Amino acid sequence: MTVTLAVLLAAGFVFTAGIAAGSANLGLLDVLGTLAGAGTRASEFIVYELRLPRAAAGLAVGLCLGLAGALTQTFSRNPLATPDILGVTSGASAGAVTAIVLGGGGYSVGASLLGFGIPVVATVGGLAAAAAVYGLAWKGGVDSYRIVLIGIGVTASLGGLTSYLVVRAQLTQATAATQWLVGSLSGVSWASVWPMVAALVVVAPIALAQSGPLGISQLGDDVAVGLGVPLQRHRLVVIAAAVLLTAAAVSAAGPVEFVAFVAPQVARRLAGAGRPPLLASALVGAVLVLIADVVARTAFTGEIPVGILTAIIGAPYLIWLLIHRKGGTL
Amino acid sequence: MTTFGVLTVALLVTLAASLFLGSNPVSPATVLQALLDPATDTEAIVWGSRVPRTVLGLLVGTALGMAGTVMQGQTGNPLADPGLFGVSAGASLAVVLGVFVLHVNSLGLTLALSLVGAVIASVVVFGVAALGRDLASPVPLAIAGTAVSALLGAVTSFLVLNDAETLEAYRIWVVGSLSGRSLAEVGPVVLLLAGGLVCALVNARSLNNLALGSEMARGLGESLTRARLVGLGAITFLTAGAVALAGPIGFIGLTAPHVGRALVGGDHYRLLPASALVGAVTLLACDVVGRLIGGQAEVAVGVVLAVLGGVAFVVIVRRAKLAVL
Numbered sequence: 322m323t324v325t326l327a328v329l330l331a332a333g334f335v336f337t338a339g340i341a342a343g344s345a346n347l348g349l350l351d352v353l354g355t356l357a358g359a360g361t362r363a364s365e366f367i368v369y370e371l372r373l374p375r376a377a378a379g380l381a382v383g384l385c386l387g388l389a390g391a392l393t394q395t396f397s398r399n400p401l402a403t404p405d406i407l408g409v410t411s412g413a414s415a416g417a418v419t420a421i422v423l424g425g426g427g428y429s430v431g432a433s434l435l436g437f438g439i440p441v442v443a444t445v446g447g448l449a450a451a452a453a454v455y456g457l458a459w460k461g462g463v464d465s466y467r468i469v470l471i472g473i474g475v476t477a478s479l480g481g482l483t484s485y486l487v488v489r490a491q492l493t494q495a496t497a498a499t500q501w502l503v504g505s506l507s508g509v510s511w512a513s514v515w516p517m518v519a520a521l522v523v524v525a526p527i528a529l530a531q532s533g534p535l536g537i538s539q540l541g542d543d544v545a546v547g548l549g550v551p552l553q554r555h556r557l558v559v560i561a562a563a564v565l566l567t568a569a570a571v572s573a574a575g576p577v578e579f580v581a582f583v584a585p586q587v588a589r590r591l592a593g594a595g596r597p598p599l600l601a602s603a604l605v606g607a608v609l610v611l612i613a614d615v616v617a618r619t620a621f622t623g624e625i626p627v628g629i630l631t632a633i634i635g636a637p638y639l640i641w642l643l644i645h646r647k648g649g650t651l
Numbered sequence: 652m653t654t655f656g657v658l659t660v661a662l663l664v665t666l667a668a669s670l671f672l673g674s675n676p677v678s679p680a681t682v683l684q685a686l687l688d689p690a691t692d693t694e695a696i697v698w699g700s701r702v703p704r705t706v707l708g709l710l711v712g713t714a715l716g717m718a719g720t721v722m723q724g725q726t727g728n729p730l731a732d733p734g735l736f737g738v739s740a741g742a743s744l745a746v747v748l749g750v751f752v753l754h755v756n757s758l759g760l761t762l763a764l765s766l767v768g769a770v771i772a773s774v775v776v777f778g779v780a781a782l783g784r785d786l787a788s789p790v791p792l793a794i795a796g797t798a799v800s801a802l803l804g805a806v807t808s809f810l811v812l813n814d815a816e817t818l819e820a821y822r823i824w825v826v827g828s829l830s831g832r833s834l835a836e837v838g839p840v841v842l843l844l845a846g847g848l849v850c851a852l853v854n855a856r857s858l859n860n861l862a863l864g865s866e867m868a869r870g871l872g873e874s875l876t877r878a879r880l881v882g883l884g885a886i887t888f889l890t891a892g893a894v895a896l897a898g899p900i901g902f903i904g905l906t907a908p909h910v911g912r913a914l915v916g917g918d919h920y921r922l923l924p925a926s927a928l929v930g931a932v933t934l935l936a937c938d939v940v941g942r943l944i945g946g947q948a949e950v951a952v953g954v955v956l957a958v959l960g961g962v963a964f965v966v967i968v969r970r971a972k973l974a975v976l
Contacts, residue, residue, distance in 0.1 A: 400794055401730040457965055467968060469729060470909060474965035477902050481957025484826050488951065492815065495822060503808050579801045586794060625809065632805035636798040643795055644782045 324592045328604040335611040336380055340372040342615050378509040379614045379627070380607050381517035382577055383584070384525075385570035387606020389563040390581030391588070391597040392528055395535045396559045397465045403581040404567040406472035407560060411479035412450020413443040413571040418483045418498045422490045439501070440513060443572040450479060451564040455557075462553050465542075468560075504577030504628025506614050513573040520569035525603070528562040531555060532599055539596055577628040580606050583635040590642045609635050654914050658928040665935040669705040670697070674942045674949055700830070706837060707829045708935040708952075711893045712903060714844050716930020717851045718889035719904030720911065720923050724858035725882040726789040733890040733904035736796040736883070740803035741772025742894040746824060747807050751817045759836060761824075762895045766843070769891035775799055777883055788865060792879075827900035827953030829938050840892045847888030854881045855919040862917060902956050903930045906964045913967060933960060 341347045345367055347355075354360055355368045389404040397406075404410060420442045454475050458468035487498050534555045538545040546552050570577070584606035585597030591605070592598050613630035670686070671679050675696050685697040718733035726735070734740065745768025749755035755764065779795040811818045857878035860868035869875060893900070911926035934952065941955040 399728060399730060400790060401728055401735075401797060406730065457969060460969070466729065470968045471965055473730070473905060474961045474963075474968060476961070477906075477957045477964070478959075478961030481902075481954045481961065484957070485950070485954040487822055488826055488954070492819065496812075496815070496818065499808075499818065499822070500812060503812065578805070582797060582801070623813070626812070629805045629809050629812075632801040633809075636802035636805070639798045640779050640795060643779060643791055643798070 324588075325598065325601045325604065328588070328591070328601055328608060332380070332604050332607045332611070335608055335615070336376055339376045339379065339611050339615045340368060342619050343367075343372060374511050374514060375506055375509055375614065376611065377511075377514045378506055378517070378573060379610045381514055381521060382506070382570045382574045383580060383607030383610030384521055384603045385517055385566040385606075386577065386580040386610075387584035387588075388525060388528060388599060388603035389566040389570075390606070391585040391599050391602035392531075392535075392559050392563040392566075393581070394585050395596050395599075396538065396556060397469055398539060399469065400586060401582075402469060404563045405476060405576075405581070406469055407564055407567075408450035408454035408472055408475045408479070409447040409564045409567045410571055410576045411476040411483070412453075413447035413568060414502055414576055415450070415479040415483045416442040416444075416446025417501055417572075417575070418486050419446075421498045421501060422486045422494050440516075440572040444516075444568050447568040447571055448564065450475060451560075451568070455560060463556055463560075465556070500626060501575045503626040504575035504631075505624075505626035506574050506610075506617075507624055507626075509573060517569045517573055520565050524562045524565050527558060528566075529599055531559055531562070535559065535599075536596065575626075575628065577610065577631055579628075579632040579635055580609055583631075583639050584609060586639055587635070587642060654925065655928070658914075658925065658932065661932045662928055662935075665932050665939065666705060666709065668939045669708060669935045670701050672939050672943060673701060674945065675700075699833075703832050703834050703837065704829050704938065705935065706834065707832055707896055708938050709931050710837070710841065710844055711829070711897045711900065712907075712931035712934030713927040714847065714889040714893040714930075715900065715904040715934070716907035716911070716926040716928070717848065717923055718886050718893070719906075719930070720908040720919070720926040721851050721854055721858065721882050721885045721889075722904065723908050724854075724861060724919060725879065725886070726793045727861070728789070728793055729909065730905075731793060732901060733886055733893075734800065734899060734901060735793060736776045736886060737772030737799040737803060738769040738887060738890040739894055739899040739901065740800040740807070741768040741770075742766070742891065743821075743825060743899055744768055744772075744803045744807045747810050747817055747821050750820045751810050751814055762836060762840070765895040766840075766891050769894055770887060772799060772803060773883065773887040773891075777879075789861075823951075824898050826951045827898035827956075828951040829897055829934075830949065832896065837896065840896055843888050844892040847885050847890075847892065850881050850885035850888065851923055854878065854885055855923055857881065858919040859917075862919075898953065900934070900953050900956065902953075902960050903934055906960065907933065910964070910967055 337349055337352050341349050341352045347364060347367065351364055352368060355364045360368065393402045393404050394400055417439050420439050454468065454472050455463065458471040487495050490498060534550045537548050537550050542552060585602040588601040588605045589597045592601055609631055610627065613634055614627045617625045617627045617630050671682050677696055682697055684691050689698050715733055722731045722733050722735055723729060742765035745764040746761055749761060749764040755761060776796045776799045780792040811821045857873055860871050860873045861878060865875060907926045907930040910929045911922050915921040915925045937955040937959060938952040941950040941952050944950055
């Protein structure tokens with residue numbers, strides 16, 4: 322509980338500091354004042370039009386991916402199982418890269434498709450791929466081991482298609498595609514934040530309510546059924562929650578790498594728990610993405626995609642935790 | 652016929668297909684003549700291209716199938732692939748650094764760089780896991796490997812996105828391909844692969860014991876540190892060799908062990924050779940398909956492998972009674 326509160330405070334601080342930091346410098350108090358409605362016209366413009374959409378997007382992406390990662394790692398009882406294995410990320414990537422490569426080449430549709438179409442295509446691709454994984458894994462019920470293996474196969478196929486497109490594309494489109502595939506917050510606006518907010522408002526409470534059954538199902542399928550967990554329904558709810566959260570995040574910012582893996586692992590070690598705590602994982606995800614985005618915006622002359630910095634910041638921290646803290650078995 | 656009989660026949664068929672089929676139509680009689688008498692191979696298609704490619708496919712497929720089996724046995728994790736300990740990411744970064752900083756464009760040097768990168772990365776991963784606690788539990792190894800791989804991958808993306816020339820070289824290398832190597836370049840790597848092969852086979856008994864859990868393995872008199880070190884040696888040598896020769900081909904090491912397990916069960920004395928055969932057959936078959944569907948512009952084997960292999964793997968997983976790892 323204390324850990325969750327501490328991470329919540331950290332998220333609030335990084336969120337505010339993220340709004341304050343940038344080429345036109347505002348103080349933390351200016352930001353808080355403006356948010357409370359006591360800003361100047363200039364500070365209102367900077368905060369509401371320029372900085373807040375991006376900070377909100379970073380916050381939402383981190384929450385979505387952190388929570389989704391905690392859900393998949395827990396239900397599959399495998400720390401390496403990120404939402405990626407449900408096919409949602411590779412489906413979204415394949416959709417988006419197809420749109421970039423084919424749409425970018427046809428000058429008639431290019432610009433409008435790139436601006437508006439990619440999030441839509443990515444969402445459709447991600448959801449379709451996840452539905453395919455779930456359907457293919459169904460054999461009188463979904464077994465968590467089988468769905469992981471099916472996910473590997475589907476992810477590989479879609480990944481192969483994506484890299485084929487990248488290799489065959491013109492260099493400019495290949496660069497655009499590679500940039501999208503790394504994940505970035507630079508293009509976000511309020512329009513890309515709302516779907517994530519909607520996903521979080523609807524899905525997060527449902528997901529958090531599955532915490533109890535998730536804990537029981539750690540003991541194995543037989544024990545869970547014996548203790549009265551409706552296993553197939555529980556599993557479907559968990560998977561659907563993870564898929565929706567991931568699809569919302571990926572279609573807004575691209576596949577921001579590593580957050581869904583590292584946030585639950587860090588949260589679990591901070592809390593000293595046997596499995597990733599759901600709420601704390603989401604908050605750690607938010608802190609990581611927000612820090613990465615501030616660094617991406619301010620520390621380099623050219624802008625670095627946030628997906629690179631989540632790994633550069635998150636990986637050493639996890640390694641440090643690995644060396645200095647002993648965790649449970651998951 | 653036994654499973655191994657079927658797999659061996661399949662390997663012979665794909666080897667033949669790899670020698671006789673290609674994007675340049677050469678009649679089977681000409682190929683056969685050139686094979687028997689290299690002097691008649693005037694256009695150097697057979698000895699210059701088909702034979703090195705076939706040898707490469709055999710070596711890389713075998714290596715990745717085995718490395719994946721050792722990796723999954725060591726970590727007890729069905730999602731573990733041979734690149735999990737940072738080997739592929741380390742090799743990729745070394746190659747990109749080579750192009751970016753040193754402007755390397757010779758194949759031999761690229762090969763050497765990727766070997767060095769691979770070995771350094773896996774040593775770092777093992778060091779992190781060893782610093783944290785004793786090596787009994789496989790989980791910290793897997794997590795340390797994922798973290799280090801992601802870090803190296805991020806640095807690679809950083810370099811690649813900032814330099815069009817490097818991106819151009821990287822995006823082709825990273826897909827994985829069997830073409831463009833000569834037998835002379837393959838030679839030194841064979842030694843490395845042979846070392847890995849021996850380590851893997853020596854590790855088979857330990858892997859069988861580890862499958863029962865670390866505690867049980869210790870109870871059976873297994874030295875866990877030794878078992879882990881031998882396994883790490885096998886994984887690093889086999890994967891580093893394969894990545895150096897063909898680029899980071901990811902899919903085979905991840906899936907061949909699952910197919911092998913569905914065919915022969917979990918005993919590593921049978922599983923290691925079976926996965927090796929599955930790996931070699933899959934890689935060679937996909938390479939042949941890639942040559943045939945692309946016309947003169949061949950489709951890289953990594954792409955065919957992921958697309959077709961992914962579909963085939965889904966079918967197998969749906970049909971098979973899964974032996975849980």
